[in-house]
Amino acid sequence: LYTSKHKVKEKNLEDSLINSWGSKFYQDNMYPFISNFWKFDISNMSKDYKARVTPPRIRYAIQKIFEFKNKRDFKSNTQQSLESKITIKDKPKFRNFYLYPKFGCKRVIDFLKDDIILNDGIIKTNSIITDLNSSNDHIEIQYIQGKNVYTDVFDKIYWAASILDLINLLKLKNYNQLNYRKLLTINIGVDKKDLLGDKVHASYVMIPNILFHRIHEPNKISPYMTPKNKTSACLEITLDKKINNPTDLVKKSLNQFCLFYNLKKSEIHYLGCNYYEEAYPLLFIDYNEDLARFKEALSKKTSKISLIGRTGQYFPYNVVETLNSTL
Ligand SMILES: Cc1cc2nc3c(=O)[nH]c(=O)nc-3n(C[C@H](O)[C@H](O)[C@H](O)COP(=O)(O)OP(=O)(O)OC[C@H]3O[C@@H](n4cnc5c(N)ncnc54)[C@H](O)[C@@H]3O)c2cc1C
The missing domain is CATH 3.50.50.60 (FAD/NAD(P)-binding domain)
Structure with missing residues (x-):
C-alpha cells in the first residue's frame, strides 16, 4: 500500500520492481529470483526488462481482503464504500486458452x-x-x-x-x-502424477541459494508429453560463463529438486541436459x-x-x- 502511493523515480530495473511489488516483497522474493536469473547487479539493469510474473493489482488485492473478511461476517462502512467503487472490469483477466502442439514444441x-x-x-x-x-x-x-x-x-x-x-x-x-546469458536446462522424469499443482505449468523460484530459477512441467500444457500417471520437469539455470562440464551442477540441482518437492531419489530419472550459448540478451x-x-x-x-x-x-x-x- 505504501509503495502504491509513494513511487520512486524509475532509473533502473530495481526501482521499477520496487514500484510494482513494494520494497519488502522485492527484497524477500523478487531480488533472489531476478539476481539468480540474470547473474547481474539489478540496479545496473534496464527497466525495459519486464519480469514474466505479473505484479499485484492494488484494487484487486483490497477487494480480496474485504471478500475474506466478508466471509467472517465482517462489514464496515469503509468496505461498503470501497465495494461500491470496484466494478467487475477491475478484476484481472486470465488467459485460459493456449495453442500448444500435442507432442511439444x-x-x-x-x-x-x-x-x-x-x-x-x-x-x-x-x-x-x-x-x-x-x-x-x-x-x-x-x-x-x-x-x-x-x-x-x-x-x-x-x-x-x-x-x-x-x-x-x-x-x-x-x-x-x-552480452548474452547462457542457459542450462535439466530434464527429469518423475514417478508422480503431478508436481506443480492443478493448472500450474511453470513455477518461478524465489528462494535464495537454489540453483535453478524456474521449473517447467510440460504435461500441464499437453497431457501427451508424459506417460499416464507420470510427469516430468525441466529446471532452468542461467550462466554468466561457459561451462565445459555440467556434471556437478546437474548433480546439485537434482538434489535440490528432490528436497524441494520431497521426492526420493528413486522417484526421479535424469533424462539429460541442454546447453544454449546465447539464450538471454543482457x-x-x-x-x-x-x-x-x-x-x-x-x-x-x-x-x-x-x-x-x-x-x-x-x-x-x-x-x-x-x-x-x-x-
Ligand atoms: C528456456 C526458454 C523457455 C522459453 N519459453 C517460452 C515460452 O514458454 N513461450 C514463449 O513464447 N517463448 C518462450 N521462450 C522464448 C522463445 O524461445 C524465443 O523468443 C524464440 O525462440 C526466439 O527465436 P529466435 O529465432 O529469435 O532465436 P533462437 O530460437 O535462439 O534462434 C537462433 C538460432 O540461431 C542459431 N545460431 C546461433 N549462432 C549461430 C551462428 N553463429 N551460426 C549459425 N547459427 C547460429 C542458433 O543455433 C539458433 O537455432 C523461451 C526461451 C527459453 C530459452
Whole structure:
C-alpha cells in the first residue's frame, strides 16, 4: 500500500520492481529470483526488462481482503464504500486458452521444415558461418559443414543468431557490454502424477541459494508429453560463463529438486541436459545506446544484413513477439 502511493523515480530495473511489488516483497522474493536469473547487479539493469510474473493489482488485492473478511461476517462502512467503487472490469483477466502442439514444441520444427521445403527453401544444419563479405549487389557467406568449406551468394540475409558473432565476422568495434546469458536446462522424469499443482505449468523460484530459477512441467500444457500417471520437469539455470562440464551442477540441482518437492531419489530419472550459448540478451542499463551504435556501424558496413528475432535484435521477446518482429 505504501509503495502504491509513494513511487520512486524509475532509473533502473530495481526501482521499477520496487514500484510494482513494494520494497519488502522485492527484497524477500523478487531480488533472489531476478539476481539468480540474470547473474547481474539489478540496479545496473534496464527497466525495459519486464519480469514474466505479473505484479499485484492494488484494487484487486483490497477487494480480496474485504471478500475474506466478508466471509467472517465482517462489514464496515469503509468496505461498503470501497465495494461500491470496484466494478467487475477491475478484476484481472486470465488467459485460459493456449495453442500448444500435442507432442511439444519440437513438433513446430517439423511443420516449419516442411513449409520451407515446400516453398523451394534449402535447409543447412550443423553449419558454422566463418566469413561474410558484402558488396553493392550481393553478400557472400562462407561456412563450414563437416570438414568442408562452402561459399554461397545471396542478395540479402536475415541474421537471427548472436550479434556478437556478427561483430566478430564483420570485424566491427567490440561493443563488449553487449552480452548474452547462457542457459542450462535439466530434464527429469518423475514417478508422480503431478508436481506443480492443478493448472500450474511453470513455477518461478524465489528462494535464495537454489540453483535453478524456474521449473517447467510440460504435461500441464499437453497431457501427451508424459506417460499416464507420470510427469516430468525441466529446471532452468542461467550462466554468466561457459561451462565445459555440467556434471556437478546437474548433480546439485537434482538434489535440490528432490528436497524441494520431497521426492526420493528413486522417484526421479535424469533424462539429460541442454546447453544454449546465447539464450538471454543482457539488458544492462544503457544497452540501447550500445545497440544503436552497433546498428549504425553495421549500416555503414553493409545494407545487406537485417537483424531479426530475439537473439538478432537483442531483446528478450517471447515466441509471438519474435514472430511478429520477424514478419
Ligand atoms: C528456456 C526458454 C523457455 C522459453 N519459453 C517460452 C515460452 O514458454 N513461450 C514463449 O513464447 N517463448 C518462450 N521462450 C522464448 C522463445 O524461445 C524465443 O523468443 C524464440 O525462440 C526466439 O527465436 P529466435 O529465432 O529469435 O532465436 P533462437 O530460437 O535462439 O534462434 C537462433 C538460432 O540461431 C542459431 N545460431 C546461433 N549462432 C549461430 C551462428 N553463429 N551460426 C549459425 N547459427 C547460429 C542458433 O543455433 C539458433 O537455432 C523461451 C526461451 C527459453 C530459452
